[in-house]
Amino acid sequence: MYYLIYGLLYGISLLPMKVLYIISDGIYFLVYKVLGYRKKVVISNLTIAFPEKNPEEKERIARQFYKNFVDNFIEAIKLFSGGPKYGLTKIEFDNTVIEELYHKGKSCQVHLGHNFNWELANISVPSLTSYDILAVYMPLENKALDKVFYKLRSSGGSIMVPATDIKNAMIPYRNSQYGLALVADQVPGDPMRAFWMNFFGKPAPFAKGPEKGARNANLAVLFSQIYKPARGQYKMEFTLVTENSAELPEGELTRRYVHYLEKVIREHPEVWLWSHRRWKREWKEEYRHLWIGEEF
Numbered sequence: 001m002y003y004l005i006y007g008l009l010y011g012i013s014l015l016p017m018k019v020l021y022i023i024s025d026g027i028y029f030l031v032y033k034v035l036g037y038r039k040k041v042v043i044s045n046l047t048i049a050f051p052e053k054n055p056e057e058k059e060r061i062a063r064q065f066y067k068n069f070v071d072n073f074i075e076a077i078k079l080f081s082g083g084p085k086y087g088l089t090k091i092e093f094d095n096t097v098i099e100e101l102y103h104k105g106k107s108c109q110v111h112l113g114h115n116f117n118w119e120l121a122n123i124s125v126p127s128l129t130s131y132d133i134l135a136v137y138m139p140l141e142n143k144a145l146d147k148v149f150y151k152l153r154s155s156g157g158s159i160m161v162p163a164t165d166i167k168n169a170m171i172p173y174r175n176s177q178y179g180l181a182l183v184a185d186q187v188p189g190d191p192m193r194a195f196w197m198n199f200f201g202k203p204a205p206f207a208k209g210p211e212k213g214a215r216n217a218n219l220a221v222l223f224s225q226i227y228k229p230a231r232g233q234y235k236m237e238f239t240l241v242t243e244n245s246a247e248l249p250e251g252e253l254t255r256r257y258v259h260y261l262e263k264v265i266r267e268h269p270e271v272w273l274w275s276h277r278r279w280k281r282e283w284k285e286e287y288r289h290l291w292i293g294e295e296f
Contacts, residue, residue, distance in 0.1 A: 001144040006080075009148065013080040017232065024067075024074040032066040038275040042066075045274045049200040049265070064270035068116045068228065075232065076119040076152070084156040087124040091117075091226075093236035095128050098179065101220050102130045106243060107177050108220040111184040111210055113261050114273035115226040118183065119153070121236055126157030131179035133158045136166060166209070174217070184210045184257055191281045195254045197293030200262060203283035205290075211245075211253040218246035223257060225264040228271050251292035 012020075031037045042065065046058040053061075079087055101108050108131070112118065126133040135158040140146035154160050161169045161180075170180075186207055188194040194205035214221050220243045226236045239260065245253055265272045 002147050005144055006148050006151070009077055010080045013078050013082065017078060020074050020078060021071070021231070024070045027074075028067050028070045031070060032063065041277055042274045045278060046269075048202050048279055049269075051201075061269050062274070065272075065274050068271055069273070069275065071231065072116040072119070075117055079119065079123055079152060079155075084123050084127055087120050087156065088127065090232055091120050091124050091234040091236055093125075093128070093238070095238075097222065097238050097240050098129050098131065101222075101240075101243070102177070102179075104243075105177065106220045107131075107217065108179050108222060109210070109214045109245075110179060110181045110222045110224050110238070111257050112181065112224045112226070113185045113264070114183055114276065115264070115268070116228065116271045116273075117226065117234055120234060121226055122153055122158050122181070123156035125181070125236075129179060132173070132176065134161050134170070134173060134178050134180045135159070136161045136163050136180070136182035138163045166213075170213075180213075180219070182210055185261055185278070187276070187278060187280060191284075191287060192290070194290060195251055195292045196283070196287050196290045197255060197258055198295070199258055199278065202279055203287075203293075204279050205281050205287075206254050206258060208254070210257075211251070214245040214253060215248065215250075216246075218244055221245050221253060223260045225260075225268070226271065227264075227268040255292050255294075 015023075032039070039062070042062050043058060046053070046061055050058060050061075075090070098108070112121075122135050135153065137153060137160050139162050140149060150160055158181075159173075163182075184207070188205050188207040191205045193208060195208055195211075196203055196205050198204070213219075221241045223239045223241055224236060226234055228234055241253070241256055242248060
């Protein structure tokens with residue numbers, strides 16, 4: 001099954017991008033116009049985040065989101081044959097702040113959100129930094145498909161670290177200099193083991209793991225965003241938060257990340273993953289001791 005899936009995706013990836021974007025447009029029409037895939041979730045999330053926007057404005061963001069959502073996967077398929085060399089022609093970023101940290105001897109951790117196109121960034125970034133890049137990923141349930149995408153995601157030099165066993169997977173690298181990249185806006189499985197604060201004005205839980213790992217190892221921490229100036233072209237920006245995360249009080253790193261994430265989503269709402277249920281956990285008073293926000 002692995003070879004069948006890989007062969008099929010590789011074959012599709014050989015098509016010119018003009019043809020692949022035509023396919024993407026067709027899938028967008030099917031997913032958004034015909035099937036309405038998770039449209040209720042998308043509109044509900046947009047209503048929470050942007051209560052000031054009228055239905056037409058939210059619909060416009062939703063349309064842009066679905067187009068980018070489909071493009072994200074079509075562009076990822078192109079990487080099967082295009083590889084890192086192709087990826088580097090599609091994403092631009094300034095690695096100055098990362099290289100400065102490397103030459104200071106610091107390991108670092110990069111917190112991203114679910115911004116398109118994370119697959120393109122993962123395959124491109126390792127060749128533009130001196131760090132060994134450890135990329136945290138969530139294994140797919142389908143073993144053959146997981147193997148296919150593991151091969152793709154590691155083809156640019158990223159060392160893939162499974163989120164399901166991150167503690168043990170990190171052991172071989174804990175005494176080396178590395179850059180750990182992770183998507184930090186995942187909804188935690190257990191709301192009692194999370195930090196809580198307002199996100200777009202509504203209480204939401206955020207996983208403690210990213211902050212805990214950074215503070216325990218006293219890593220330098222950067223926040224990153226990806227946005228899309230034009231179809232098929234991306235820019236990635238890095239913001240240095242601290243060179244010594246252990247100096248920050250508990251909850252402060254997560255608090256800063258949530259503020260940063262909300263800011264970049266407001267700037268480029270069309271490239272964030274609105275189809276996942278960010279506010280699916282309802283606030284309960286029993287979570288009060290987990291609250292890190294400035295106000296409730």
